[in-house]
Amino acid sequence: MFPTLAPPAGFDATPDGLMAFAHHLANSVRPLARRHFRTPLAVEAKADASPVTEADRGIEARLRAEIRQAYPAHGILGEEEGGDFSHDLTWVVDPIDGTQSFITGMPLFGTLIALVRGGRPLLGLIDMPALAERWHGNGSSAWFGGKPIRTSRRALAEARLFATSPDLFRGADAEAFAALSAAVGLRRFGGDCYAYGLLASGHCDLVVEAGLKVYDVMALAPVVEGAGGVMTDWAGRPLTPDFDGRVIAAANPELHAAALRHLTGFA
Amino acid sequence: MFPTLAPPAGFDATPDGLMAFAHHLANSVRPLARRHFRTPLAVEAKADASPVTEADRGIEARLRAEIRQAYPAHGILGEEEGGDFSHDLTWVVDPIDGTQSFITGMPLFGTLIALVRGGRPLLGLIDMPALAERWHGNGSSAWFGGKPIRTSRRALAEARLFATSPDLFRGADAEAFAALSAAVGLRRFGGDCYAYGLLASGHCDLVVEAGLKVYDVMALAPVVEGAGGVMTDWAGRPLTPDFDGRVIAAANPELHAAALRHLTGFA
Numbered sequence: 001m002f003p004t005l006a007p008p009a010g011f012d013a014t015p016d017g018l019m020a021f022a023h024h025l026a027n028s029v030r031p032l033a034r035r036h037f038r039t040p041l042a043v044e045a046k047a048d049a050s051p052v053t054e055a056d057r058g059i060e061a062r063l064r065a066e067i068r069q070a071y072p073a074h075g076i077l078g079e080e081e082g083g084d085f086s087h088d089l090t091w092v093v094d095p096i097d098g099t100q101s102f103i104t105g106m107p108l109f110g111t112l113i114a115l116v117r118g119g120r121p122l123l124g125l126i127d128m129p130a131l132a133e134r135w136h137g138n139g140s141s142a143w144f145g146g147k148p149i150r151t152s153r154r155a156l157a158e159a160r161l162f163a164t165s166p167d168l169f170r171g172a173d174a175e176a177f178a179a180l181s182a183a184v185g186l187r188r189f190g191g192d193c194y195a196y197g198l199l200a201s202g203h204c205d206l207v208v209e210a211g212l213k214v215y216d217v218m219a220l221a222p223v224v225e226g227a228g229g230v231m232t233d234w235a236g237r238p239l240t241p242d243f244d245g246r247v248i249a250a251a252n253p254e255l256h257a258a259a260l261r262h263l264t265g266f267a
Numbered sequence: 268m269f270p271t272l273a274p275p276a277g278f279d280a281t282p283d284g285l286m287a288f289a290h291h292l293a294n295s296v297r298p299l300a301r302r303h304f305r306t307p308l309a310v311e312a313k314a315d316a317s318p319v320t321e322a323d324r325g326i327e328a329r330l331r332a333e334i335r336q337a338y339p340a341h342g343i344l345g346e347e348e349g350g351d352f353s354h355d356l357t358w359v360v361d362p363i364d365g366t367q368s369f370i371t372g373m374p375l376f377g378t379l380i381a382l383v384r385g386g387r388p389l390l391g392l393i394d395m396p397a398l399a400e401r402w403h404g405n406g407s408s409a410w411f412g413g414k415p416i417r418t419s420r421r422a423l424a425e426a427r428l429f430a431t432s433p434d435l436f437r438g439a440d441a442e443a444f445a446a447l448s449a450a451v452g453l454r455r456f457g458g459d460c461y462a463y464g465l466l467a468s469g470h471c472d473l474v475v476e477a478g479l480k481v482y483d484v485m486a487l488a489p490v491v492e493g494a495g496g497v498m499t500d501w502a503g504r505p506l507t508p509d510f511d512g513r514v515i516a517a518a519n520p521e522l523h524a525a526a527l528r529h530l531t532g533f534a
Binding site for chain 2: 038101103105106107131162165166167191198201203204
């Protein structure tokens, strides 16, 4: 499907080599996403809950080919073709996070790349093809456009809360989200992966969502936590492949604890 | 407050001259918005319902100074300093539409510029400073980045519906919006003025909002209608300065009629 790939010169299995390869992956596919954005292909895509476009499939195929070439012993799990965690190291990719943004011409869609070992992400990268912006992190540090970033120190009453859509929340989840919303300074919808990047950069402070998949979250946690934030499920547990789809990212540990109390009804 | 402005050479009172001046206005203030975006000033702005930042005030002051210099006989109405429609021609400006986006680091805020006569906009311009994107229109034609654009032909069942936030809608308005949401193909939140530009470009098909002000809408209608869309209040009336804050923009007349029937309960 692809011409012979360049040999993976310079990529090794050190943390620096693996991170460099993650950037190489993002660089490889950014032009594909940009080429399809706002074209008739994208615009005419079906408007169902999880639209799959030629762009999604093409980007994931390219990511898989690059990974197989560079690290044939690693596993791959992606939104379009699936996969599992049976390997020691697994690349978890979402070719276009925010497909609804993509098909409506909104530039807030991203490509997510993570490397996972033992169920926990070692590194994560959020690339925004249309905006030419990128976050990356390793759980200890995080960067935006190559510059170190830190989350905010804001407390709950001033916090800016994001969720992609209120339609994520059903039943008791909707009640919990409403309770948290009433306690914060500002609530905004829209954003997908971009909101987590804004949180890592200190512009917003909470992202709370439900119904997410493993490929939606693995790349986000090393960025959020590398910038000083906390990202867990709604019970406060670290995100692992068997998480229940409910996620909270908070700019700092105090805010995380305060928000969790509202979400779980023990405020 | 400002150094002497350049003389308004080349700007006259013809439609082309007035449109050229609207672009000059947008060019003049785009750097101001970009300079303040994602700075501590923006990030630390109060997170109340309608945050006002130094950026809003500085941009509006600059717009007013330019307009007074070029067209001293024209009126000015802006979000920050107010104004009225007592002049034959009135410039209506919103320095930062989407201030909540601005203060949360989201690049979806815009500068809105309209010229109004007899309560109806003659021209409108939507500038997106952080994205370096711009729509403009005169009610008969519309352009994105200087290229002509057309709205979509999509029907209600496939339509992509945007609103900035569900929190715009109260009581019966919320019920009407829910009824419309159930009839469309896809519903997304977030976007402010940007969603109207995406509609004009054919990427989305409906924007329905409530609680808007005259400076939020006057620049949008000439773009939406110039691209082939329809923009009215929820009763189907043209937007005039005394509109009730409820707005619908639709990609085509058939979609507008179908959406209005859902909004007003006569589906």
